[in-house]
Amino acid sequence: MRYYKTTRGNGRYIGRTASFTVYSDSLDSPITVGERVTEAAPGELVFNYGPSTGGMVESARIAITTPGEIIRSIRVDPTYKMRKLKITGLALDDAFLQIERINGYHSSSYQAAFLKAAEDALLPDPNQSLDEMLVLQMELERIRSHMNVMERLCEPAGFGVPYHQAAQLREEVSRLISSIFGHRYFFGVHSASHSTVNFNTGILKQSGDIERRFSALFESLQDSKIFVNRLQNTGKIDKHWLVGPAARAAGYRYDARIDSPSLDYRKYGLTPYIEEGRDAFARFLVRGNEIYSSFAIVNSIITDGSPECAKISDMHGSGTGASRVESPQGDLFCYLSLKNDKVEKIEFCSPSTSNIIAFEQSMPGNVFTDFHFNWESFGIWISEAGVSIE
Amino acid sequence: MRNSIWFLKGLRNGKKTERFPAADPGEPPLWPSVLEGKGEAACPTNALESGEWNAGKCIACRRCVPQYLPTGNQKTYSLSQVAPRLLSRSFYLYQVDSGTCGACNAELLSILSPQYDASRLNIFLTNTPRHADALILMGVYTEGMDEVISKAYEAMPDPKLIIALGTCAISGGVIGKAPVLSSKAVVEIQGCPPSPYTILEAIVEAKGGVK
Ligand code: SF4
Ligand code: SF4
Numbered sequence: 001m002r003y004y005k006t007t008r009g010n011g012r013y014i015g016r017t018a019s020f021t022v023y024s025d026s027l028d029s030p031i032t033v034g035e036r037v038t039e040a041a042p043g044e045l046v047f048n049y050g051p052s053t054g055g056m057v058e059s060a061r062i063a064i065t066t067p068g069e070i071i072r073s074i075r076v077d078p079t080y081k082m083r084k085l086k087i088t089g090l091a092l093d094d095a096f097l098q099i100e101r102i103n104g105y106h107s108s109s110y111q112a113a114f115l116k117a118a119e120d121a122l123l124p125d126p127n128q129s130l131d132e133m134l135v136l137q138m139e140l141e142r143i144r145s146h147m148n149v150m151e152r153l154c155e156p157a158g159f160g161v162p163y164h165q166a167a168q169l170r171e172e173v174s175r176l177i178s179s180i181f182g183h184r185y186f187f188g189v190h191s192a193s194h195s196t197v198n199f200n201t202g203i204l205k206q207s208g209d210i211e212r213r214f215s216a217l218f219e220s221l222q223d224s225k226i227f228v229n230r231l232q233n234t235g236k237i238d239k240h241w242l243v244g245p246a247a248r249a250a251g252y253r254y255d256a257r258i259d260s261p262s263l264d265y266r267k268y269g270l271t272p273y274i275e276e277g278r279d280a281f282a283r284f285l286v287r288g289n290e291i292y293s294s295f296a297i298v299n300s301i302i303t304d305g306s307p308e309c310a311k312i313s314d315m316h317g318s319g320t321g322a323s324r325v326e327s328p329q330g331d332l333f334c335y336l337s338l339k340n341d342k343v344e345k346i347e348f349c350s351p352s353t354s355n356i357i358a359f360e361q362s363m364p365g366n367v368f369t370d371f372h373f374n375w376e377s378f379g380i381w382i383s384e385a386g387v388s389i390e
Numbered sequence: 391m392r393n394s395i396w397f398l399k400g401l402r403n404g405k406k407t408e409r410f411p412a413a414d415p416g417e418p419p420l421w422p423s424v425l426e427g428k429g430e431a432a433c434p435t436n437a438l439e440s441g442e443w444n445a446g447k448c449i450a451c452r453r454c455v456p457q458y459l460p461t462g463n464q465k466t467y468s469l470s471q472v473a474p475r476l477l478s479r480s481f482y483l484y485q486v487d488s489g490t491c492g493a494c495n496a497e498l499l500s501i502l503s504p505q506y507d508a509s510r511l512n513i514f515l516t517n518t519p520r521h522a523d524a525l526i527l528m529g530v531y532t533e534g535m536d537e538v539i540s541k542a543y544e545a546m547p548d549p550k551l552i553i554a555l556g557t558c559a560i561s562g563g564v565i566g567k568a569p570v571l572s573s574k575a576v577v578e579i580q581g582c583p584p585s586p587y588t589i590l591e592a593i594v595e596a597k598g599g600v601k
Contacts, residue, residue: 052486052538054517057495059487059535080534083489083565097434097451097564104493104583148496161400167503168406171586174500178419182460183450185493187582188421191452220399383492 002120003261004322004335012254013241014324014331015354017347022333024259027322043067051080055372057152058382066368074363074371076356078386085389087346092118093312095343100187102348103384106145108137108186109327113334113348115190115310116262120321121338131264133197133307137186138263138325139294144173145328146245146287146294147214149379150221153284156372157230165217172210176203190310197309203302211295218288231281235374237362238278243354244330245290246378249275249282256326263325268297280377287379316341327351329379350384406504411594415587416505420460421450422581422588427458435557435564445580446560464585467592471576474549480512481597483553484522484546486539488569490529493583494556498526500586501593511600513593519543524551524596527575530558530566539571553577553596556584 004027011024020027040046049055049062061077085102087095099114100107112134119126151166178184180197189197221227238250247254255272257265273289275282301307320337330351337345355378363374408416425443431454437447438454445466487495501508502515516522519542527539543552554575557563563582579592594600 051535052542054484054515057487057499058490058492059538080538081487081489081529081532082534083530083532085565094434097449101491101493101565101582104491105496107491107493159396161396164400164504165403167500168403168505171500171503171505175417179417182419182452183421184419184497184585185583187450188452191455220396381492383490 001320001322003324012259014243014333015241015349017333017335017349019345019347020335022324022349024324024331027335040065041067041072044072051077060382060386064368064371069367071363071366071368071371074360076360078352078356078382080386081382082386082388083383085387087343088390090343091341092315092338092343095346096190096312102387102389103350103352103381104185104187105148105381106141106327106329106332106384108134108141109325109332110348111186111190112138112263112325113323113327113332114336115312116323116325117321117334117336118312118315118338120262120323121319121336122315122317122321126264127308127310128264129306129308130310132301132305133309134263135265135268136298136301136305136307137181137189138327139297140173140177140180141186142294142328143291143298144170144177145379146291147173149287149376150218150284152376153231153280153373154221154227156376157227159224159227162217162221162227165213169210169214169217172206176206176210179203190312197307199302204299207295207298207302211292214291218291222285228281230373231284231377232277232279234280234366234370235359235362235377236278237358239358239361241354242330242358243351244326244328245283245286246330246355246358248272249286250278251276254331256324256331260324260326260331262323265297268300270297280373283377329355329381346389348384348389352380352382352385355380356385407507407510408505410506410587411591415464418462418464418587419585420462421452422448422466422584423460424463424466425454425458426461427454427456429457431457435561446557446578447563448580449557449563449582451564464587464591466580466584466588467595468578468580469576469592469595471551472596472598480514481593482514482516482521482523483526483593484516484519484524484542485526485528486535486542488527488529488535488539488559489532489566490556490558491565494528494558497583497586498528498555498589501590503586506586506590508590508593511590511594513590513597519545520547522546522550524553524577524593525571526553526555527559527569527572528555529569530562531569532566536570539569543571551576551596553579553593555579555589557582
């Protein structure tokens, strides 16, 4: 392991895996967290939402304790749809098929975390061209993911036109991804036999056009008093352990793109965009502004870069590696141990696990109608929080 | 006042809805699409056996290239039954996520985006199984969701259909096994994940076409 030391906690707290407490610069022994129980006081009721409801994109049970309009506490149970992925004992390329599908919406982030951990375990030096490919994938993924959060924020507000405009832009980004990588969710991009990507000359024009129309939508939403009022002061949270846009919306300059050595972002001159509001509106502003910086990185790679796919078939041997990358929703950590070309141990720490706790802690004191806005503002994906990896 | 401003902004944006399925898909993805080829190829999900391609097992991993190549053809669905005539006017879908990676869910929701606009074809998502004509089942079998899915299906009024969406829901793919109720599916929408074109066309066919 080049970047991670197994010492006492060094750096900022990222989260937990089955075996470790993960900090930005080190791994420590695991900490146990007590069971979270929801009990209603006299005059209160526990209202269960889900696990299957059309109002949510994925299955999760949400228990809301309330004496009426105000929410006193809220608990999210992501385990109903718990998939059991069996990755231990698989060769790297077979393991990769499952890694891509832990959270398909953020497949590139998982691909990057896994490939960089494998590289850390097996290869003497990082591959700069692979880094460019992974950065390109992840920044396109970030643009789409942030647009998706905006679209989801417009829906409960009943804002039909901006909701459809955001959905249209998100679909255009999916088509752009498909035209470059052959698949709308980047599956199979690093496949040994067909790892071709298509950089045609129209990509820059297309991405410029999407960015211009996104900018008009983003500005219109900021000018809408009703939209701003729904999000301002909703779901306020300020904790040192926040990750991703939630952390940056609370004034923390946390971003694995600048504070993790796993993927090389130095040449893009990225400065994290910070807000101080700590609420759903600040998270919206962070995401919107990050779309601009992601477009700038994408354009610079398409213009000047020489991105290359991974050669997974060339990765052989035994070793232990770790990596941390900035997925659209925050730090994604991967620990990987390989023995004779096979996965011996693999663990992830996902941003949605941290964001679920942040959502729970930011909800008390808010009213019922804030629930959907606040949930969407964290961009949580249950598939990466409720998954067991063996 | 607010609504009128957004309305004008919407008008300025122009019409974005494609004519699909009356016209060809505008920008179909290569993966997944119908694969053509012949010969042996190592397939991680046994989607290729005796030279036959089984779309319900394919995860679009590209390992069979160059023996098999994608055609771009989005007709990766099959139907063993269409909805009774009384459902063919409007069609309400209740989606259940048994154990997905999230991409099938996202592609299903994409049929509501302006490019596809499922509502112009009288296809709607409903928040309750009580109003649903079809149950859309996505993802692999998971213990926690098994009973939830059965209860949702029981709560639906007759006549009702089950649509299995995505390789996980049809065969388990590379992740696990298919949910129990998937054996009752009369429509299979293959792909990992199926594109919005495939989903939309399969649902239109399942409801008995456009009226
Ligand atoms: S693309 Fe489909 S058929 Fe080809 S190897 Fe992969 S799963 Fe098998
Ligand atoms: S079929 Fe593919 S895209 Fe759909 S849930 Fe399964 S792994 Fe994800």
